[in-house]
Amino acid sequence: MSTYTEFTKTSIELDVLGVGLKLAVLYRPGEKPPILFLHGFGSTKEDYADVAFHPQFNGHSVIAYDAPGCGETECTDLSAVSIPFLVETARQLLAHLSVARFHLIGHSMGGLTALILADAEPDRVLSFIDIEGNVAPEDCFLSRQIIDFPAESTEIFFENFIERTWHSSYYSAAFYAAGLRHRVRVAAVRGIFISMVELSDHGDLMRRFLSLRCPRMFMYGEQNQQLSYLPELGENGVRVAKVSSCGHFPMYSNPVEMWRLISEFFSHLDY
Numbered sequence: 001m002s003t004y005t006e007f008t009k010t011s012i013e014l015d016v017l018g019v020g021l022k023l024a025v026l027y028r029p030g031e032k033p034p035i036l037f038l039h040g041f042g043s044t045k046e047d048y049a050d051v052a053f054h055p056q057f058n059g060h061s062v063i064a065y066d067a068p069g070c071g072e073t074e075c076t077d078l079s080a081v082s083i084p085f086l087v088e089t090a091r092q093l094l095a096h097l098s099v100a101r102f103h104l105i106g107h108s109m110g111g112l113t114a115l116i117l118a119d120a121e122p123d124r125v126l127s128f129i130d131i132e133g134n135v136a137p138e139d140c141f142l143s144r145q146i147i148d149f150p151a152e153s154t155e156i157f158f159e160n161f162i163e164r165t166w167h168s169s170y171y172s173a174a175f176y177a178a179g180l181r182h183r184v185r186v187a188a189v190r191g192i193f194i195s196m197v198e199l200s201d202h203g204d205l206m207r208r209f210l211s212l213r214c215p216r217m218f219m220y221g222e223q224n225q226q227l228s229y230l231p232e233l234g235e236n237g238v239r240v241a242k243v244s245s246c247g248h249f250p251m252y253s254n255p256v257e258m259w260r261l262i263s264e265f266f267s268h269l270d271y
Contacts, residue, residue, distance in 0.1 A: 069188025
């Protein structure tokens with residue numbers, strides 16, 4: 001059986017737009033094209049460590065890391081963190097690891113980061129799985145709270161955000177909320193959320209997603225099956241996958257089904 005010992009847990013130092021980073025990275029070498037995993041806001045690279053237990057991905061190089069402002073990654077200027085900054089971070093890490101072409105999997109904030117990256121460099125992306133990543137204004141149910149619930153400081157906003165999330169009626173919300181103080185640097189919250197709202201409202205995200213030429217899948221939790229754009233995705237060649245007993249966090253609510261759907265998607269790829 002595969003284990004987490006397949007991974008090298010390391011730090012990689014980068015300079016991104018003048019900001020020093022010490023990225024906390026999980027890496028596994030392989031002869032097949034790399035899979036780049038990008039986690040969501042308030043999560044970490046460990047969301048994807050269980051890829052080691054799924055034989056469909058044997059032989060694939062795997063890259064996962066804590067985004068600046070999250071997890072174990074160190075960042076010299078947290079006020080600089082935004083979605084464009086996260087895109088540039090991913091681009092520079094890929095260059096550091098000499099990765100030319102890759103598969104892309106991103107959740108929520110990571111899905112939005114992945115979409116902007118794929119749109120900028122479509123010829124490098126072999127496939128893209130978007131797990132509840134932002135593609136329309138209605139996706140900002142978390143990030144838009146920075147506007148809808150103003151507070152005297154980001155610290156106060158974040159504490160209130162955690163409390164609202166804990167009491168929400170979605171699968172795994174309390175579990176997710178309980179770890180936010182440990183996984184997120186408060187100084188990064190505003191820049192991330194404001195940029196997510198700006199891109200969701202004005203970034204033409206649906207057109208960007210539908211214009212990608214690589215195989216694509218959009219995964220969503222059954223509690224979000226009311227999303228208005230799901231039929232449009234299916235009509236335009238995107239594989240649409242619903243995760244049962246799940247809200248926004250399939251890796252917490254129903255990881256078995258999440259990995260099954262990802263494995264099934266990869267089984268149909270030609271590379």
